[in-house]
Amino acid sequence: MASLARVRLAGRAMPRTHLASSPALALSRRGVATTADTTQLQGALPESATEPFTLKLHEDSFQSYLCDTPSLDVSITKDELLTMYKQMQTMRRMEMAADALYKAKMIRGFCHLAIGQEAVSVGMEHGIDPNDRVITGYRCHPFAVLRGGTIKGVLGELLGRQAGMSNGKGGSMHIFTPTFFGGNGIVGAQVPVGAGAAFAQKYRGEKNCTFAMYGDGASNQGQVFEAFNMAKLWNLPTIFVCENNNGRSSNTQYFTRGDRIPGIQVNGMDIIAATQAVKYARNWAVDQDNGPLLLEFVTYRYGGHSMSDPGTTYRTREEVQRMRSTQDPIRGLQRYLEEWGIATEQDLKKLDKEAKAEVDKAVEEAKALKDLWTDIYYKGTEPTSMRGREREEVPLLLNAPLTSLRRLGVSGLSVERGWCRVLGVGA
Ligand SMILES: Cc1ncc(C[n+]2csc(CCOP(=O)(O)OP(=O)(O)O)c2C)c(N)n1
Numbered sequence: 001m002a003s004l005a006r007v008r009l010a011g012r013a014m015p016r017t018h019l020a021s022s023p024a025l026a027l028s029r030r031g032v033a034t035t036a037d038t039t040q041l042q043g044a045l046p047e048s049a050t051e052p053f054t055l056k057l058h059e060d061s062f063q064s065y066l067c068d069t070p071s072l073d074v075s076i077t078k079d080e081l082l083t084m085y086k087q088m089q090t091m092r093r094m095e096m097a098a099d100a101l102y103k104a105k106m107i108r109g110f111c112h113l114a115i116g117q118e119a120v121s122v123g124m125e126h127g128i129d130p131n132d133r134v135i136t137g138y139r140c141h142p143f144a145v146l147r148g149g150t151i152k153g154v155l156g157e158l159l160g161r162q163a164g165m166s167n168g169k170g171g172s173m174h175i176f177t178p179t180f181f182g183g184n185g186i187v188g189a190q191v192p193v194g195a196g197a198a199f200a201q202k203y204r205g206e207k208n209c210t211f212a213m214y215g216d217g218a219s220n221q222g223q224v225f226e227a228f229n230m231a232k233l234w235n236l237p238t239i240f241v242c243e244n245n246n247g248r249s250s251n252t253q254y255f256t257r258g259d260r261i262p263g264i265q266v267n268g269m270d271i272i273a274a275t276q277a278v279k280y281a282r283n284w285a286v287d288q289d290n291g292p293l294l295l296e297f298v299t300y301r302y303g304g305h306s307m308s309d310p311g312t313t314y315r316t317r318e319e320v321q322r323m324r325s326t327q328d329p330i331r332g333l334q335r336y337l338e339e340w341g342i343a344t345e346q347d348l349k350k351l352d353k354e355a356k357a358e359v360d361k362a363v364e365e366a367k368a369l370k371d372l373w374t375d376i377y378y379k380g381t382e383p384t385s386m387r388g389r390e391r392e393e394v395p396l397l398l399n400a401p402l403t404s405l406r407r408l409g410v411s412g413l414s415v416e417r418g419w420c421r422v423l424g425v426g427a
Pocket residue numbers: 137139185186187188214215216217218219245246305
């Protein structure tokens with residue numbers, strides 16, 4: 001593959017004047033790198049895929065505030081790196097499928113994709129415990145899958161189909177698992193809920209923490225600071241995670257903004273650095289019982305804010321293109337795997353194909369049954385007609401045996417100008 005330039009994202013280096021005026025112990029002198037391919041292999045690779053070996057992260061992978069930075073030495077296995085690669089590819093394929101379904105007008109309403117930010121979602125999952133909790137905003141699809149959901153369930157929800165994780169009735173911000181608390185549309189609202197989840201963990205004596213995620217755009221919300229305060233006062237195991245994908249704030253040093261809560265800024269384009277930071281945070285909050293910590297992942301979103309935003313009014317096409325071609329998290333990991341002799345280009349292409357096949361299958365399964373018309377009204381109070389049916393679904397209903405239609409709750413049909421109209425639903 002083409003060689004990746006090792007470029008630091010222009011304009012993201014930390015202003016030194018601010019650093020100098022920060023508390024002692026506080027900050028190192030440089031901003032974090034956003035390169036995805038600067039980790040070095042230390043020593044020889046073991047034969048076995050499950051035997052750990054050591055990597056050295058780029059010296060600018062982290063910057064800290066009121067705490068030490070995570071170690072640059074990482075212990076990892078070949079298997080884990082390959083799993084990370086496959087998961088990042090799968091998450092990207094899923095988001096690309098959602099993009100295509102939206103453009104085909106099969107997904108309606110909002111659709112917020114996280115293409116470019118895969119090192120954060122997948123990296124987090126490799127650093128946390130299965131019983132930790134995660135809560136985030138609306139850019140939530142990969143987290144839902146990685147926390148025990150399914151691609152079919154996420155896409156089904158976006159499509160409004162029965163296969164969706166909320167039976168298609170909630171939409172993109174209503175996808176939950178026992179350890180993933182959504183999917184939240186109100187900017188910043190999930191942050192105090194996350195602090196509450198961490199309170200519950202502490203109250204119950206569980207050895208777990210909650211990752212309360214938010215964006216740079218949410219970082220000035222009052223409720224975010226209120227949650228910081230309560231978490232610090234009560235020494236809660238809350239990891240506040242800022243996904244900084246565009247730096248929209250008068251103070252862009254998000255990792256320092258917890259006031260008395262220590263923070264770490266992380267290269268969020270390198271999955272190995274992201275995982276290392278999450279392990280550090282868990283150790284901080286759970287093993288050491290040090291209370292909350294703030295993690296800022298410096299990352300990049302390739303698409304617009306949502307499908308209706310071209311994403312080029314507040315940044316140039318050239319900037320997006322530069323990030324894609326030089327600092328992509330998947331290409332960065334691909335480069336490590338090939339350079340270190342862990343996988344060949346062919347091996348990785350095979351994994352890509354598998355990821356695509358898994359997503360294609362999930363798309364077909366997710367499309368299956370639309371069932372938006374049941375469980376809406378209290379039985380007996382249903383109106384005589386409901387809007388929202390797709391044209392192509394009508395012949396499907398007409399071809400169905402009467403018993404199936406009854407099971408779907410359809411109690412009357414009329415044909416108008418060649419189109420079928422549902423007259424009644426419910427028993
Ligand atoms: C309380 C509230 N205010 C405003 C909005 C409208 N809104 C939706 S997304 C957004 C920007 C949030 O940016 P950020 O938190 O950085 O997340 P990103 O989209 O970059 O992932 C705004 C202002 C909202 N949903 N809720």
